Structure formats: structure tokens, C-alpha cells
Amino acid sequence: MSANTTPADAKPASPKSGFRIPKVPFWAQIVGGLVLGVLLGWLARSQDISWLVTTLDKIGGIFIQLLKLAVAPLVFFAILVSITNLRKVNNAARLATRTLLWFMITSLIAVAIGLVIGLVTNPGAGTGLTPKDGGKPDHAGSWIDFLTGIIPTDVITPFTQLNVLQIVFMAAVAGIAILQIGEKAKPILTLSESILELLQKALWWVIKLAPLGTVGLIGYAIATYGWDLISKYATFTADIYVGCALVLFGVYPLLLATVAKLNPVQFFKGAWPAIQLAFVSRSSVGTMPLTQKVTERLGVPKEYASFSVPFGATTKMDGCAAIYPAIAAIFVAQIFDINLGIGDYLLIAFVSVVGSAATAGLTGATVMLTLTLSTLGLPMEGVGLLLAIDPILDMMRTATNVAGQALVPVIVSARENILDREAYDHATSSPVDEPQQVAVAA
Template sequence: MSPTPSPAEPSATPSAPSSATSSLRRLPKVPFWAQILAGLVLGVLLGWLARSADVDWLGTGLEKTGDLFVQLLKLAVAPLVFFAIAISITNLRNVSNAARLAGRTLLWFLATSLIAVSIGLAIGLLTDPGAGTGLTPEDGVRPESSGSWLDFLTGIVPTDVITPFTELKVLQIVFMAAVAGVAALKLGAKAEPLLAFGESVLALLQKALWWVIRLAPLGTLGLIGNAINQYGWDLIGQYATFTADVYIGCALVMFGVYPLLLALAARVSPVQFFRGAWPAIQLGFVSRSSVGTMPVTQKAVERLGVPKEYASFSVPFGATTKMDGCAAIYPALAAIFVAEIFGVSLGLQDYLLIVFVSVIGSAATAGLTGATVMTTLTLSTLGLPLEGVGLLLAIDPVLDMMRTATNVTGQAVVPVVVAAREKILDREKYDAATSFDLDDPDSGEDAARPVAAAVS
């Protein structure tokens, strides 16, 4: 007669998977910032290895990894900008004093750009970034395309509705989105089905973009590794003063000007702001795309107490026009750098032109990776050789990280300042805001549905 199994025996086998699952849950989770830092360090090491040991396959792998990450970000840019701008304009119908809020936002954009370009000019005049580099005019290469005021003004209006999306002409997309948004407001109830469709598409795009954002550690590895492999440390040494100027200028604006504005104009804690906005700032540094960072920036701004109705307008608006790093600090320093390389003396009128271009023409950068269009616009306005752009392209990826982080910070600061001054900022929510982990699947839920929440 076989022994009777004990009550514990039947449950012995099923308990094994449960035990394994519990063990997996106890594994420490690596914070997203640590993943990005690891990608940065590993990218530098692999880039150095690929260059020093001449490992072609490794260099190609780093290049393709970085390119793929940027391509995935750009894939969503055109439809994301269109629906974000169009829907955000229609959301203003739910905000009292909408025109006043929009006007105040634009004024603060212009004011902070003026401060940023002034800092860039001051640093450039004090340090002479083009002196002692060993570079000559022959080292420059004229860009295939350049920006001019005529191109800028006439290029706002598209010739058809397809080309802006296929060629990623963001300024034209913004124009069409603004027209569509205003038209929807005028239609009223007749436009409700179209608005509901637009909100659903925007939510879908932002959710898909959130998945791309979670690949940022790999993108960092590829982008940094490819930059080191392509250019090495010698090139960075040639541009040491210019690179330091850009980073110092951006740091002064990020950690000097913006905190002062928050403390004096908004009367809120700057430390608390950076605690809540840091995920967007770090992603901007890695992705080098203000538009690609837009869902995270909007989430951060809303968590800092800015009403969703206003945030869903101000953040997309800022992501395509508010560029203190790319369109203010950088063009000022680039103009001084190029003028010194080519032996051109700049006068007071030239410096005033730099200020004008930076404050008025910042929309030319349109939130995309890099600031080549803005640089060519500035150089052409001053009459400087456009071959100077070629001198700057080699070092651009290293500079663009800090520039974009500055852009994103400004895009988050202004809505907080405006909301505080208009007395619509939820100060309790602001004081309670904490950082959020971009690697947490649940952390994107609010950002994936900002517009739907705003109009509900």
C-alpha cells in the first residue's frame, strides 16, 4: 500500500515558479539616469576602441545604432508637431484669457532669448574662441543649403500639403497646424469629430514616442561612440575654447538665469523646478531633439502644477520656437568664432544684428537635431562666409547635447513663470512634484493623454 502523500506535497511543484518570480521582483531596478550614464561611458570607451584599434565593424555598429535612434525620433516629428500644435490651439477655448496667456508666453520667450544671446556675446568677446585654434578658412566647407531671411519668410507657407511632411519642414507644418487649429475653433461643434480623431492620433503618437524614448541609453551609446570614433580627442582639443564657451554659456542660462526668473518672477523654488523637470532635461541632452522630448517636457510641466489646458499649448509652442541654446547662445558664439577664423572685424551694428536674428529667427531651428539653419541665417545676415558652417559641423554633436538641454529647460521654465504670474499655477502640486523614471511604463501614462485630459 503506497504511502499517503502529505498535504504539502501537491503544492511543492507549483511553488517553484512563484519563488522564481518573487526573486526576479527583488532584483534592484536600474534608474533611467543610470542607464543613460552607463550608455555614455560605454559609448566613449567603444568609440575610443574603434578609433584606436581601427575596428571598422565596431565603428559601423556605433554609427548605425545612433542613426537608428535619431531616425526613430524623427519618424514621429512631422505628425506629432502637426497634431500637437493644432489640438493645443483648440484647447485654448477651455482657458480663460487664452489670448493673454499666449501673448505673455511669447513675450517671455523673447525676453529670455534676449538674455541668452547677450550672455553668448559677452562670453565670446571675453574669450576669443577662434583664436589659437590652428584652423584656417581653407578648413571650412560651404553647406549644401543655407538659410536666409527671404527663405525663412517665404518658406513658412508650403506649396502643397505633402512636401512639408516628407521633407520634414517643421516651420511649414507649424503653419498648417495653426491654420487647422484656428479653423477648427471657428467651426465649433462641427469640428468635434475631427478633434476627437486628432486627440486619439496624438495620444497614439506620444505613446509610440515614449517607447523610442526608452531606447535612449542605446542611442546615447551609439551617438557618443560614433562622435569619438569619427573625430577623436584631437579635434575636440582644437575647439576647446569654443566648446567650453558653449557649455559655460548654456550652464549660466540654465542654472543662473532660469533660477533667478523662477525665484523673482514666479516666486517658486528653483530646486523644486529642477527636481520635477530633470527627466525632460536629461532626455533633451541625450536625444538632441526638443520635439522628441516634448511629451516628457509636457509631463514634467503638468506635474509642476501648470494647468493641462495651458501646458498642452505652451510646451508644443515652445518645442518649435523656444531655442535659447541653439538659437541664442550658439549663433552668437559661432558668429564671433567664424569672424575670427576668417579675419573679419565685427562692429556694434553686427552685434545688434546677432541679437535681432537670435530673438526673431529662433523658429528657424524648429526643434530638430542641430542648429545649422540658424547658424547659416546668422552668418548670411552678417555677411560672413558660409564656409564657416563647415568648421563647426565636426564638433556639432558634442555641442548640441548641451544646447538642447538648455532649450528644453527654457521650454519648461516659461510656462511655470507665466502660470505663476497669471495665478493659475497649482503651488501645492508644484511643491510636491518629484522626479519620475522614464523607464517606468506607467510614467508615460499622463503624457500619453495630455490633450484628452485637457478637454475632458
């Protein structure tokens, strides 16, 4: 045999068989971004490096801007397609009703926890803040604005002004109309599904930039606020984080274990990538494609997930619309020396459950806070007191929001015996692959 002859079954050496750079998990990238952001923010603040502060601001701002760029069309087509997908689900009306019911139940639990924490800790006492430190917002939400604001005056303005609530309304009307028209509307539905897939593909590219966005957002927050501002709001900040943590790591696992008979650890393994991104981006809608992907990975049927997750991303806000306004109302009342009674606390719970759609999945919860304060008759200057600290609070609030948006579909699916329990039991926190038709049933 010639020395140059090789066996027929021999495999040629792969050019890729040499040294490989190990793939860093998404969660590790986010954590790395958090650590680097904190270090750069501390450096910029301690050494007064203005160009570094500006750079961090630009990096974080561009990331959020890219997320918001897709919000309006994403919400419209996600809601439209999710409603039409209900035709593929058995007992669709029952599932939709159960989903809404669990949204309300978890919101009530969250607002109750917020009220208890606020009453026990007195977050407005000893802050050194006075009514003069506050300022009225440019626009205060009211129930009239909320109810009349659902219906747009035209079809363009909601998209240009990013009025998510009006976009949801139009999408719901369009989705129901497509279902009523039937076969004749199939071309419109097919086009909508294609546009949604395109938007999700583009948004997924933005999501991959989350570690870089984390550096900018966290770094700028540390460089701008530091500990001087946080110290004035120490009790209030701790209350928000403790309240959200109790719901996130206490209430949710308890509901999974007792109501759904599921292992809570597996839920967090599967949902963790979305929770992390929510913490960084502070946008439930921006996180929605990833939330839906992890929800499906936890065993929720794709047809049901494509309805429940977009629905939750625009209405399910345990952090922003339950815990936060409850504690914030008590904080503002104490600053302005106003006593709240049992009726006021019941009003807070009512606003939290009914008015949560006012937050509409966007960064921040100012609209929900103004709605709560106006309902209670508290001074609107209280909003100005909390705006300065809002970005720090919003990270934990949004993480809680997104966790709840993934939790409810899992609970409902388990109780309705449509959950893939094998998929749930094997869910991991490994990187989530880029979705193909995330919100469109195959």
C-alpha cells in the same frame, strides 16, 4: 483543527514574493548609457575597431531615425490640438502673449551671455584654422527664404521633406479653423486627439530606448571625433558649454527664485528626465512628449501645458538660436579677420529672437547659423568650419532648449496664479510614467 487548515484571513503566498530585480531609474539608465558609450567609443578609437564604430553608428542612427519618424505628424497634431485646447483655458490670449513675451526675454538674456563670452574669450583666435578649412553649405538660409518658406506650396511636401516650420503653419491654420467652425468640426478634433495619443504612445516606446540610443550616439561621437578635433575648437566648445551652463544653471534658477518665487531645485528635480533625454537625442521635438509630462508634473495645468510646450518645442531655442549663433558669429568673424561693430551685435540679438523658429526643434542649428551669417554679411564658408564639431555642441544646446521650454510655462503659471504649487514642491526626478493623452486635456 486539521493540520491542513489555514485561517480564513490568511493570504496565500505571492509567487512574486521572491527575489526581485530592482527597477533602475530612467536617469540612472541614461547615465549608464553615457558611461558605457564613452568606454566603447574610447575602445573603438584607441584599438581601431572598425566594426565597433559601425555598430555604434547604427545603434545611434536607428534611435534618431525612430525619433524623426514621428516628428512631422507629431508636430502637426500637437500644434493643432494645443491651439484648440486654449478654448478650455481662462484668459487664453493673455497666457499666449505672456508665454511669447517670456520666450523673447529669456532669448535676449541668452544671446547677451553668448556675446559677452565670445568677446571675452576670442574663440576664433589661435585655432590654427583658416578660411580654406571651411566650405559653403549646400543651402544658406536667408530672410527671404525664411519668410516665404513659412507657406508651403502643397500639403504633402512639408511632411516628406520634414519642413517643420511649414508643418507648424498648416497646423496653426487648421487649429484656428476648427475653433471658428465650432461644433461641426468636433469629429475632426476628436480624430486629431486620437491620432496624437497614438503618436505619443509610439514615441514613448522610442523614448524608453534612450539608454541604448545613448550608448550608440555618445560612443560613435567619441570614436569618430576623439580629442584631436575637439582640441582645435577647444575654446569655442568650452564657450558653448559654459554659455549654456550659465543659462541653464544660473539664469533659469535666478528667474524661478526672483520672478516666480519658486525653489529652483524642485524645478530641476521635476524636469531632469526631459533635460537628460534632450542631451542624448539632440531633438527638442523628439523630447516634446516627455517635456510636456514633466511640465505637468511641475504643477502647470494640462490645458496650458498642451499649448506652451509644443509651441516652445518649435520656437523656443535658447541654446541653438541664441547662445550658439552669437558665439559662432564671433568665431567666424575672427577666422576671416572681419571686425564686428555694435550694429552687428544688435543684429545678432534680433536674429536670435525673431528667427529662432527657423531651427524648428530638429537636430542641429545649421539653418539658424546660416541665417545669422547671411544677415551679418559673413562668409558662408564659416558654416563648414563648424559642421565637424556640431554633434558635440548640439547635446548641450538641446538640453538648454528643453529646459527653457519647461521653464517658461512654469514661470507664466506661477505669475498667473494657476500653478499647482503643492505639485511643484513635491516634484521629484523619479521615472515619469507613460503618458495617457499627454497633450490632450482630460
